[in-house]
Amino acid sequence: MSLTAHIRSHRKPRRSASTIAMRAGVASGVLGTLAVATAAGSANAAEPVTQTLELPVLTGDLAAQVAQSAQATQQAAANYQLQAERDAAAAAAAKEAKKDLAHAKAEAKKKAEAARKAAAERATRAAERTTLTTASSSSSDSTSSSTATGSAAAVIAFVKAQIGDAYVSGGTGPNSWDCSGLMQTAFKQVGVDLPRVSQDQSTFGTQVSLDNLLPGDILYWGSAGSAYHVAVYVGDGMFVGAQNPSTGVAEKPLSYDPPTGAVRVL
Template identity: 80%
Template structure:
């Protein structure tokens, strides 16, 4: 027996090749797993960038874009024009409605005015017809009565002489002589001859004296046409059923029978 037979060897026992290969495989698998895990973590942490290719602006594409812009602008202009036309039409309709309402009001006012004028004219005609009947009755009265209304004396004679002297003179609105007159200007001048100062216009002359009946006229009475206080014409009664007055521009100062234009009333100043 060798002297070293009982001394334990300090060498590690040798591993078999199969064991070493198995362990190397396991280690390789572990390392491969770790490498895959690390690669996945790295890929997860790194952001992904995508690249898009921008289209190239060709001449046709530019033209299409320009045409689209022009069409959009034209559509906007057309819309604005239609809106303005619609607004103008609405305003015109509103104005037409207001004008129609105003025209109706004016027409109604004119109708009422015409009706009132017709009513007044009818009343004046009725008054004249009544006066004509009265004058006809007076004309059929006694000779003594006619004589009493035909003879003018004193101041009445002077008034009658003056108006008869103006027969043939012209009628001029606002005329007060000496060769042209209007109706109230002639009457005023005639009574001025006897010291009576009459108002200037027919309306006032028709209420200047005492109202008398047309059936009881005397020479020198003032005849009026229309209503007392609103008369539109005056003349002087000269007797024998006649009057002298400045009638109108076509006749001038004339002497006419009462039946020619029957007066509405009379006032006596003398």
């Protein structure tokens, strides 16, 4: 036996044809698989990729800013509403003030007009009294028949101030009169409330003789209780009355139209 018969040879054993063929087939299969995988990867690469975006998580600072913005918006809305309410209140107040001003102006105008009329009447009466006093003091007739004093002087001053006014049936002034309307208004100046018509005025007070007349006595024409005309005796043989449409309020002597009788109320 050879000494080397049990020593393995270091030479590579020869592969049989079948082994080589099998390995070639495996390799071919692997290459085919790689080719298929590569093609699939290329196809997949051509398809669109859908990505999912994740919203950022609110941080503490961002949350505070959002809260501040919301608060600022609410405050602005509240300020707008408050301003609107103030504007509406101001408009209503202005309207009310305008109404009150118009009312105050109307009232002031009425009061001013009333005060003006009252002042004019006082001034007229004062002037008439001065004129009457001067005329009376210069008269040469007896004191009992020509000088009016007190209430009588005021009545005479009033009727003389109306001389020249028109005669109108039913007139009670201030610029037109009938006979009894003038008497009633004249005596009202001194607080005497005469009846409205001449018939009743002819019986109001005390009947006096025409020979004993005093300034301020009421003269009447016709019988007492059915008189058709009245006037006031002003002294010095004169009377003033609303005579007729042609003469109006005039001063006449007793001889112009002698009266029937007289009554004294002062």
